Amino acid sequence: MRYMLSYDLMETLRNANQWYGATALSMASYPAFAAIPNPMLNWMAAWGEVTERSFQRMVAKPDWGIHTVTCEDGKDHLVEIDKVIERPFGDLIHFRVSGRKTQPRKVLLVAPMSGHYATLLRSTVKSLIENCEVYITDWHNARDIPVSAGKFDVEDYTLYLVDFMKELGPDTHVIAVCQPAPLTLAATAYLADIDPEAQPSSLTLIGGPVDPDATPTDVTDFGHRVTMGQLEQTMIQRVGFKYKGVGRKVYPGLLQLSSFMSMNMERHSKAFSEQIARVSRGEATDHDPHNRFYDEYLAVMDMPAEFYLSTVERIFKNREIGANTFTVAGRKVDIGKITDVAVKTVEGAKDDISAPGQCIAALDLCTGLPEEKKASHVEPGAGHYGIFAGRSWRNNIRPLVIEFMNANTRKPPKAAAKRPAKPQAAE
Structure with a gap:
């Protein structure tokens, strides 16, 4: 996994999921569909909105937001x-x-x-x-x-x-x-x-x-269980051609995020399911607790x-x-x-x-x-x-x-x- 192909594959999957979300949101929000109310369209638009936002945040550095x-x-x-x-x-x-x-x-x-x-x-x-x-x-x-x-x-x-x-x-x-x-x-x-x-x-x-x-x-035990050779072979990749650091060896933020998520997968899955339901009912806002937390949590950087x-x-x-x-x-x-x-x-x-x-x-x-x-x-x-x-x-x-x-x-x-x-x- 050390090579650019692995890094670009992860970025491609992230980019694709962002596109799927944007596409679902656009299709389900087509003005002509408003004449035929359908709960499935509302759910599809909500899924698209949450999905696009989530995968888009993974490559964006958050703003400090401290103005006064x-x-x-x-x-x-x-x-x-x-x-x-x-x-x-x-x-x-x-x-x-x-x-x-x-x-x-x-x-x-x-x-x-x-x-x-x-x-x-x-x-x-x-x-x-x-x-x-x-x-x-x-x-x-x-x-x-x-x-x-x-x-x-x-x-x-x-x-x-x-x-x-x-x-x-x-x-x-x-x-x-x-x-x-x-x-x-x-x-x-x-x-x-x-x-x-x-x-x-x-x-x-x-x-x-x-x-x-x-x-x-569990974090310290992981450090003792694996060898340094295993870590280098499985965790280290080279930055792809999309970024200025092309060729640099890194521990990708997306890989780190997947580790974070897997530790509490049930909790995260429930949080996203509930957020999709709130969006479909029109109860979610741009800065509600879910978005405030995950806008920061999902924004990861390579080390x-x-x-x-x-x-x-x-x-x-x-x-x-x-x-x-x-x-x-x-x-x-x-x-x-x-x-x-x-x-x-x-x-x-x-x-x-x-x-x-x-x-x-x-x-x-x-x-x-x-x-x-x-x-x-x-x-x-x-x-x-x-x-x-x-x-x-x-x-x-x-x-x-x-x-x-x-x-x-x-x-x-x-x-x-x-x-x-x-x-x-x-x-």
């Missing part, structure tokens, strides 16, 4: 998205709120590169932008990156994070969500070794597999093959982060060298992807960090998505994270220059 925010002054302020750093595989972007003072908390959200776009954290951004300066890693779809841009594996990902942290400065609070948690921890330790003054003020790790073997799940394979091998199989043996560019990364960055872990009690225990393992690895700078929280009843989006995040977890930031904030670089050589985090 209501600030503490009670006024709506425009939100502009600025690119702070532009790189081939991902950018650092800033949600700049026009007409308000710079907020005291500078937050870097590290989005996962696990098949979905950074817009998966849209609600997280919205909840923080009200009283924080929010930055986020905006990873690019590998199919759109020319082969001439080179490779991108877990070490390159870590070095990207190092550069982003250096750019934002030591008064930054970093929040890593899910997959990037172990690599963000490694990037912080790397900074602690080569440039201690550039370390962030705090680091919050949310539902990430720092030590996958601490509490095994560079070397990033996917190195993640499975080094993070899950070899446990290089969990065993504190990770190396970057030939340099040993010792997580114990983190001595003055406050670290907090957040886990969901019902998380079946990164089960409780996998993320909190980060605190045991921070052997050089005082206990008063360590914190953890397990959210009762929350699943994987609930710990960074939804009611659990808004009502329970976000206030705790904000409180943790406030208790561990360094002064901005200019103010810090007036202090002794090594700034300490405020208690």
